[in-house]
Amino acid sequence: MSWGTWIDLNAGNDAMKWPYPIRYGQEDAVDVDVLVLGGGIAGCWAAISAAEQGAKVAILERGSILGSGAGTGCDHWQWAITDVPGVSLSAEDFTQALVDNHGGYNNGISRYIQARDGYETLLELEEMGGKVRDTEDTFKGAEFRDEQTKLLFAYDYENRIVMRVWGMTFKRALRSRLRRLGVDIHERVALTGLLTERRGEDATAVVGATGLNVRTGAFNVFTAKATVLCAARPQRIWTYSTELAGSCDLRMPGAMGGGYAAAWRAGTEFAMMEKSIPAGLSINPSAPHGSGHPSNTWYPCTIVDANGKEVPWVDRDGHALETFEERCRPAPGQRFFIKGGGQSSLPHQGLRDYQGPRLTNVDTLVEKGEIELPLYADLPSLPAHERRAIFGLMVGQEAKTKHTYANYTHAGFDPDRDMLLSYQQLIGGGGYGTSAEGAKTVLGFPSIRNAHSGTTGGPVVDWNLRTNLEGLYAAGDGMLGGNDHSHAATTGRYAGRRAAWFARQATARSGSREQIEAEKRRVYGPLQRKDGVHWKELLAGINKTMQAYCGAVKSEGLLRMALEAGEDLKHVVDTELAAVNPHDLANALSVVDILTAGIDIIVPACLARRASSAFLHFSRAEYPAMDPPEWQKFVTIRQEDGVVKQGERPLNLGAPFEENYLAHRPAAPIGA
Amino acid sequence: MSEENVYLSPNPASAARPIAIDPEKCTGCNLCVNVCPADVFVPNPEAGRVPLVLFVDECWYCGPCVDECPHEGAIRLNYPVMWRVPWKRKETGRHYWLGMKNPPPPNDTPPA
Ligand SMILES: Cc1cc2nc3c(=O)[nH]c(=O)nc-3n(C[C@H](O)[C@H](O)[C@H](O)COP(=O)(O)OP(=O)(O)OC[C@H]3O[C@@H](n4cnc5c(N)ncnc54)[C@H](O)[C@@H]3O)c2cc1C
Ligand code: SF4
Ligand code: SF4
Numbered sequence: 001m002s003w004g005t006w007i008d009l010n011a012g013n014d015a016m017k018w019p020y021p022i023r024y025g026q027e028d029a030v031d032v033d034v035l036v037l038g039g040g041i042a043g044c045w046a047a048i049s050a051a052e053q054g055a056k057v058a059i060l061e062r063g064s065i066l067g068s069g070a071g072t073g074c075d076h077w078q079w080a081i082t083d084v085p086g087v088s089l090s091a092e093d094f095t096q097a098l099v100d101n102h103g104g105y106n107n108g109i110s111r112y113i114q115a116r117d118g119y120e121t122l123l124e125l126e127e128m129g130g131k132v133r134d135t136e137d138t139f140k141g142a143e144f145r146d147e148q149t150k151l152l153f154a155y156d157y158e159n160r161i162v163m164r165v166w167g168m169t170f171k172r173a174l175r176s177r178l179r180r181l182g183v184d185i186h187e188r189v190a191l192t193g194l195l196t197e198r199r200g201e202d203a204t205a206v207v208g209a210t211g212l213n214v215r216t217g218a219f220n221v222f223t224a225k226a227t228v229l230c231a232a233r234p235q236r237i238w239t240y241s242t243e244l245a246g247s248c249d250l251r252m253p254g255a256m257g258g259g260y261a262a263a264w265r266a267g268t269e270f271a272m273m274e275k276s277i278p279a280g281l282s283i284n285p286s287a288p289h290g291s292g293h294p295s296n297t298w299y300p301c302t303i304v305d306a307n308g309k310e311v312p313w314v315d316r317d318g319h320a321l322e323t324f325e326e327r328c329r330p331a332p333g334q335r336f337f338i339k340g341g342g343q344s345s346l347p348h349q350g351l352r353d354y355q356g357p358r359l360t361n362v363d364t365l366v367e368k369g370e371i372e373l374p375l376y377a378d379l380p381s382l383p384a385h386e387r388r389a390i391f392g393l394m395v396g397q398e399a400k401t402k403h404t405y406a407n408y409t410h411a412g413f414d415p416d417r418d419m420l421l422s423y424q425q426l427i428g429g430g431g432y433g434t435s436a437e438g439a440k441t442v443l444g445f446p447s448i449r450n451a452h453s454g455t456t457g458g459p460v461v462d463w464n465l466r467t468n469l470e471g472l473y474a475a476g477d478g479m480l481g482g483n484d485h486s487h488a489a490t491t492g493r494y495a496g497r498r499a500a501w502f503a504r505q506a507t508a509r510s511g512s513r514e515q516i517e518a519e520k521r522r523v524y525g526p527l528q529r530k531d532g533v534h535w536k537e538l539l540a541g542i543n544k545t546m547q548a549y550c551g552a553v554k555s556e557g558l559l560r561m562a563l564e565a566g567e568d569l570k571h572v573v574d575t576e577l578a579a580v581n582p583h584d585l586a587n588a589l590s591v592v593d594i595l596t597a598g599i600d601i602i603v604p605a606c607l608a609r610r611a612s613s614a615f616l617h618f619s620r621a622e623y624p625a626m627d628p629p630e631w632q633k634f635v636t637i638r639q640e641d642g643v644v645k646q647g648e649r650p651l652n653l654g655a656p657f658e659e660n661y662l663a664h665r666p667a668a669p670i671g672a
Numbered sequence: 673m674s675e676e677n678v679y680l681s682p683n684p685a686s687a688a689r690p691i692a693i694d695p696e697k698c699t700g701c702n703l704c705v706n707v708c709p710a711d712v713f714v715p716n717p718e719a720g721r722v723p724l725v726l727f728v729d730e731c732w733y734c735g736p737c738v739d740e741c742p743h744e745g746a747i748r749l750n751y752p753v754m755w756r757v758p759w760k761r762k763e764t765g766r767h768y769w770l771g772m773k774n775p776p777p778p779n780d781t782p783p784a
Contacts, residue, residue: 019714063709067736292756380762396783403735412776416761
């Protein structure tokens with residue numbers, strides 16, 4: 001029985017009728033100064049800061065503001081440097097360290113903004129109602145607490161570059177502020193495309209966007225003087241299993257790359273899109289942070305083997321750490337350490353300089369018979385404050401993992417007495433996440449990759465966080481080098497302000513009717529067929545294509561095959577892709593966005609880099625030498641009239657950071 | 673076991689049943705429906721009744737549906753079988769599992 005027949009069987013059954021009014025093709029028009037695309041962390045901050053500058057602001061979000069985005073919660077506020085009590089580092093030095101930690105392949109502009117504005121942003125968040133201090137004195141006397149300010153820190157207790165926070169309070173605080181500022185909120189509207197205007201020979205301006213209501217199927221036309229792209233980045237490019245239900249991807253399923261696809265079609269310049277990492281444990285067998293491990297949220301938890309024997313910790317030089325306290329201090333002679341920073345398939349100086357303490361490589365210990373599987377996270381053995389910080393605060397107060405806390409404790413789990421199983425043996429190596437890809441990548445290495453975790457590629461921005469297109473700004477995960485919560489917050493806040501300033505000087509915009517009509521034809525195309533290729537089948541086809549022709553080992557021949565197969569998949573989109581209701585249609589369009597991200601952006605980016613790179617986990621069979629000097633640069637791509645244009649940018653983007661930051665800060669408010 | 677009410681039905685969309693709603697406690701207010709980022713639910717065609725958990729395979733286990741529900745215990749996240757992680761009680765060496773048959777009493781300690 002085909003899917004279409006199944007639907008026909010239900011015809012006339014009122015109980016099966018679509019519960020929302022169907023408004024296919026009907027247009028809702030909105031005109032504002034600043035339009036924000038995506039209501040996650042960056043989007044909320046962009047809308048708030050633009051509205052605070054007096055701009056008329058609209059925000060569109062595929063889901064709901066309160067529930068959507070990777071950042072409904074947050075347990076670490078990373079890398080706020082300037083003005084943080086007790087921090088002696090400068091934002092300049094820290095940004096340079098973060099850039100070096102990635103071998104130069106990071107966004108120094110946005111990272112400097114994060115380091116410099118991060119604390120100010122946190123204090124604003126606190127004013128809005130976010131909880132950032134241990135006001136109840138639960139952790140009084142803990143080594144990671146600043147007794148005066150009651151702020152709590154993580155990882156490197158001497159240098160305090162990461163804070164522990166009550167992330168589940170953040171999104172609600174942001175939404176209240178959005179409402180109070182009168183921001184025009186459009187929930188259940190998925191971005192489908194950007195509206196553009198040609199400006200002279202080769203300049204394009206973004207003048208708004210189009211959206212699809214995922215419940216009613218109505219078409220939204222937004223016109224705006226400035227637009228801020230905050231829709232995060234694409235995922236599910238190499239793999240997605242609905243069967244593994246929610247455990248497949250770290251980022252939320254709704255974030256499928258609509259922002260990248262729309263920006264690409266409009267002509268936005270991207271960099272680092274050739275970077276992807278082995279997908280590792282994307283089939284994580286447990287609830288979020290619901291198995292024990294020694295990193296991230298669970299840092300620095302003790303891991304023991306089947307007989308209760310501790311797996312030793314080592315510092316960056318491989319020296320065994322004797323005491324628990326040493327896990328939260330830099331190694332002798334090291335200034336500070338960064339967790340969640342650079343990864344590379346080969347060691348390099350910038351990695352070593354800032355590498356933190358870690359668990360000894362488990363694989364080796366098992367092989368030598370020194371430890372016996374399974375492994376457990378030994379919470380009971382930790383100092384009381386550490387145990388409470390990990391399980392009570394980090395797991396218990398982050399919006400997603402608070403449900404892990406609730407479910408586990410309800411089932412009787414007691415961190416004072418119980419050791420949670422660790423799946424470390426599945427992950428391999430000494431950490432959570434993977435940097436395990438060998439320098440010599442061999443054929444047959446699993447070709448399931450991901451380009452959405454860690455510091456990733458994306459739109460290139462300048463010191464206004466503006467893309468190469470006039471009127472288009474970008475923030476958060478959905479930009480070159482994006483990755484984390486406070487980065488999303490600070491860049492959203494900064495970009496929203498810049499967009500509002502630009503809007504003050506810009507003239508009114510209107511989208512061209514021709515563009516709008518063409519987009520409507522594209523958007524509603526799959527409704528012409530109720531029987532055909534469903535979005536899941538198309539997604540699987542894309543995944544397989546990417547695994548086969550753009551996997552761990554790449555070559556000109558394979559990548560050209562990917563492009564050819566991609567043309568075939570586009571033909572499927574034009575002639576076979578089917579959708580039967582607005583939800584189905586929205587998913588179908590998202591899968592088309594994944595196709596754009598994979599075939600149109602990632603594959604040409606891989607073709608453009610004709611060298612292997614350890615920093616980018618990038619292996620080209622015909623160019624085995626890793627990171628030859630002439631290729632130590634960003635390779636950029638954009639499309640113009642369907643033709644891919646290549647370019648390049650030097651590494652160390654944005655340096656010298658402070659000087660550039662100040663030079664781009666207006667002396668007086670613009671246009672006020 | 674009934675031999676009469678057997679119908680054609682497709683396989684479940686997902687290996688998991690992420691959401692469990694207690695119809696006795698749910699008032700059909702649809703707050704969960706309207707906060708869910710993925711539109712996993714649709715409202716019941718009959719107003720005031722339990723929402724339909726329709727797109728189960730898109731659930732992300734993020735939990736705002738549970739947080740928004742005004743009625744304690746009306747809705748909960750149901751961790752699927754492959755997520756039922758074990759733990760070991762240190763003093764006894766005994767293993768416990770999420771969802772086990774005779775579970776230990778709940779631990780009432782709230783988060784920090
Ligand atoms: C469980 C979890 C815990 C985390 N904990 C931490 C932490 O402790 N510290 C930390 O620094 N980072 C953490 N992160 C990462 C952090 O949450 C993200 O880096 C951050 O949310 C990025 O913000 P963003 O606004 O760029 O993207 P998001 O918050 O993902 O928001 C993007 C928004 O765009 C919307 N969107 C996407 N496509 C479309 C479209 N086509 N149309 C309309 N809307 C669209 C999405 O629905 C979403 O709401 C965590 C992530 C997860 C998943
Ligand atoms: S857990 Fe999240 S995705 Fe799943 S139904 Fe609830 S709100 Fe929706
Ligand atoms: S929020 Fe609670 S009471 Fe309201 S419809 Fe959902 S489960 Fe029922």
